[in-house]
Amino acid sequence: MIETAASSLYRVKISFLVAAALLFFASCTTVRDYRANTPFVYKTNIHVQGLDRDTSKELASRLAEQLHDSIAVRSVTKLFFFNIIRNPARFDTLNVARSITFMNGLMSALGYFRDTxxxxxxxxxxxxxxxxxxxxFVQPNKRFLIDSITIALNDTLINNPRQAAALDTLQAITLEPANQRAALLRKGAPFAKGLLSSELDRLVNVYRNRGFLRFSREDMLIVWDTVGLALLRPTVDPLEQAQLLEALQRRRENPVADVELRLRPIADSSHLTRYYVGNVTVYPDLTVENSKLPLPPARPFRDVLLRPYDSTLFLPKVITENVYLRRGTLYDQRVQQRTANRFNSLSAWRMATVDAVPRAGTDTVDFVIRLTPARKYIYDFNIEGSQNLGGLFVGSNLVGLNFNLQNRNFARRAIQATYSLGVATELNATVTQTVQVSGAYSLLFPRLVWFDGWKAPLLLLKSPFRSTLRSSLGANARYIHRFDYLDLTAVNASWGYDGNRTSGERSTIASTRFNAEFVKVNRMRILKELIETNRSYEFIFNDGLILSTIVSNSFTRVREKSSRVLRAAIELSGLAAGAISSKFLDSTLKRFVKVDVSWAKNIATGPKSTLAFRFLGGVGISTGENKYRRHMPFYRAYFGGGANSMRAWGLRKLGPGSSVQSFARNAFPERFGDMQLESNVEYRFRLFEVGGVFINSALFVDAGNIWFLRKNDAYPGGEFRPDKLWNDLAIGVGTGLRADFSFIKFRLDYAFKAKDPSPENPAAQNKFFYGWKPLGGTLQLGVDYPF
Known part of the structure; x- marks a missing residue:
């Protein structure tokens, strides 16, 4: 008990010392290149009074952006805590007054009209x-709130019945329940000029989506009253005067604004015309050279007029199936944008424009689509780094040379065909440990391609998402030679669908793939010796057939100073084929369910520094009691260590769980698992620049491990149990250097084992920094960022 109390007191003392040190370092600010004996702004503080803490902090941050440059202190942070102010400007009270003017403008725009x-x-x-x-010192006082909203778009007296009907239509569209729910202006909401501007933009888009092609923001105005003019009308009735005075007093105590939406006088009647789609004309191969030639003849095809200069370049169907404008339908701005975005997303065309041409004196609008073809063939050689976590039996540090040839208009259908050849070697080996040779062929169809019975479920997807769906057919082969260990040959074929949807700062990518894969393993001397001493390797390193369905989703959100990515995937293998009785399938077909989830977030902490987080988790459940299916096959199994995972451990040298085994070549050198949990935190910062190459560094912490789901006698303590998660958790810390060449990044990380649950020496198990030596860490060479 006495030792425990002493230990607690010691930790408290250390905490106070660390806090004091951080406080001291945080206050270290140096001024350079200043004018002697001349006043300059050393520190500027903005104090917002009378609001809650979070609102005050946010408002102070926005007000700081309004400061004049001479009084907005710009400091550069060095070595994490030393701040440097360079060449500070002379202090001038005139610039303080200007700053107050700018801040008052912001306060008014936010609805604080009585601030001091x-x-x-x-x-x-x-x-x-x-x-x-x-x-x-900022005293916002009470913020003006919206008290009433009046929509008066059709209160103008117009003799033209057609224009009067258009005004009624605008009024009705604005008052629709769906539009009212989406309105930015609401009773009780803060009154801000920025909000009024955004509401105007929203309404104009709504009208354009409902046929009013030429309606613009200049056709509308918003009138507001913050005084209460209706309360100032003259009256001789004493009782009514008292009521008006009381209402004015309440308005002073709780300021509000009355808002009214109106139309300006419109001279051009086309602004009030609802247009319908007329003719759609497409120039599929327009270039600078042929644009000077006479117009080619029009060729009608599926309600579209095609004017090709060279009819052998594209099939008509490829063009018309990507045009979403339909003759006779009400004009919708979103459909026009979808058509333009669709053609711009296809690699067969370099540029696409969709122009609306209203017919004078009518309610019909024609469209002209101009398409500029891209180069049909492109090729490139590139250096590529592989980050393979849980794939084929290769490291996560492969670097190789790839050759890619791409046909952007395969079979005249705007299909993208890609041919690839590559050779790679593993960087983290002291000798050439792994060599990989690969080849791939893929076809990317710019539309949905389905088989009988698949069409209906795919069409249930929402239209904006469905229009981005693509189909893909791929085949690839790999040969991997691991020196004196194994030869691996893998062939794969897949058919899939993918699509994406972007809305503001959010984007979603979804894909479904039907996959057939066969892996042939030729065991060599080292692996055979391992199997003799460790029978579990025999059940992991063997031939395998995978017939699976893979469904994955990726959600990305990018903001000004942060980004985050959530990825999730599930693979189902061999479940349907399990009903087939076959000796070959019983011994070769892999039947499992594999689920992977990862979440990553980057936060910009300065102009040259970023704080990055990642969490990943995965589990693979192999079904059946067959000895070959007791655990996940090695080409789908999880492993830890290496340049992109737990960097304090060598590749495949961590875990499983708290199993303590020898890493000797004839014992247990490679570690695999059916489950993985890992989290990473990394602080990245710029050091300097040399000849256009940025030299960066990082401080990081990795925590995680791998486990078996079923008991494995070869690895006691290697199975996952929630009650011993902390005991099984491995922790590594380190730093690194990164050379950023823009087209590729090389990374050198140096990490230490802070806590090792599966060491070779039992005495070191879970001892923090056991036997720590400055040169006793693990050096990892990697490509690109680890996450």
Whole structure:
């Protein structure tokens, strides 16, 4: 008990010392290139009073952006805690007044019309430096709220019945329940000019999506009243005067604004015309050269007029199936944009424009689509780094040379055909440990291609997502030679669908793939010796057939200073084929369910620094009691260590669980598992630049492990149990250097085992920094960022 109390007191003392040190370092600010004995702004603070903490902090941050450059202190952080102010400007009260004017403008735009802003200065003499401490005190007072919203788009007297009907239509569209729910202006919401502007933009888009092609923002205005003019009408009735005075007093105490949406006088009647789609004309192969030639003849095809200069380049069906404008339908701005985006997304064309041409004096609009073809063939050689986590039996540090040839208009159907050849070697080996030779062929169809019975479920997807769906057919083969260990030959064929949807800062990518894969393993001397001493290797390293369906989703959200990506995938293998009785399938077909989830987030902490997080988890459940299916096959199994995972451990040298085994070549050198959990935190920052190459560094912490789901006698303690998760958790810390060549990044990380649950030496198990030595860490060479 006494030792425990002493230990707790010691930890408290250390915590206070660390906090004091951080406080000291955080206050270290150096000024350089200043004018001696001339006042300059050393620090500027903005104090927002009368609001809750979060609102005050956010408002102060926005007000800081309104400061004049001479008083907005710009400092650069070095070595994490030293701040440097370079060449500070001379302090001038005129610039303080300008800043207050700018801040008042922001406050008014946010609905604070009665704010007061004052300031105070304090000059501190330090040597020949006259440091000015500037404090702004902002009293927002009460924010104006919206009290009433009036929509009066059809209150203008118009003699033209057609225009009057158009005004009624605009009024009805605005008052539709769906549009009212989407409205940005609501009673009780803060009154802000930015909000009014955004509502105008929203309404104009709504009208354009409902046929009003030429309607613009200049055709509308928003009138607001923050005084209460209706309360100022003259009256001689004393009782009514008292009521008006009372209402005015309430309005002063709780300021509100009345908002009204109106139409400006419209001279051009076409702005109030609802248009319908007329003729759609497509120039599928327009170039600078042929644009000077006479117009080619029009060729009608499926309600579209095609004008090709060279009719042998594209099949008519490929063009018309990507045009979403239909003759006779009400004009919709979104359909026009979808058509333009669709053609711009196809690699067969370099540029696409969709122009609307209204017919004078009618309610019909014709469209002209101009398409500029891209080069049909392109090829490239490139250096590529592989980050293969849980794939074929190769490391996560492969670097190789790839050759790619691409046909962007295969079979005249805008199908993208790609041919690839590559050779790679493993970087983290002291000798040429792994060599890989691969070849691939793929076809990417710019539309849905389905078999009988598949069409209906695919069409249930929402239209904006369905229009981005693509079909793909792929085949590839790999040969992997691991020195004196094994030869592996793998062939794969797949058919799949993928699509994406982007909405503001969010994007979603979904794919479904039907996969057939066969792996042939030729065991060599080292692997055969391992199997003799470790029978579990025999059940992992063997031939395998995978017939699976893979469904994956990726969700990305990118903001100004942060981004996050969530990925999820599930693979189902051999479940349907399990009903077939066959000796070959019983021994070769892999039957399993595999689920993987990863989440990553990057936060910009400065102009040259980023804080990155990642969490990943995966589990593979192999079905059946067959000895070959007791655990996941090695080409789908999980492993830890290497340049992209637990960097304090060598590749496939971690786990499983708390199993303590020898890593000797004739014992248990390779570690695999049916499950993986891992989290990573990394602080990345810029060091310097040399000849256009950025040299970066990082501090990182990795935590995680792999496990078996079923008990494996060869690895006691290697199975997953929630109650011993902390005991099984491995922790590594380290730093690194990264050379950024823009087209490729090389990374050198140096990491230490902070906590090792599966060491070779039992005495080191779960001892923090056991036997730590400065040169006792693990050096990892990698390509690109680890996550």
């Amino acid at each position: 802003i004052t300031y105070r200065t304090d000059t501190v003499q330090k040597g020949d430096q006259q440091r000015v401490l500037l404090d702004f």
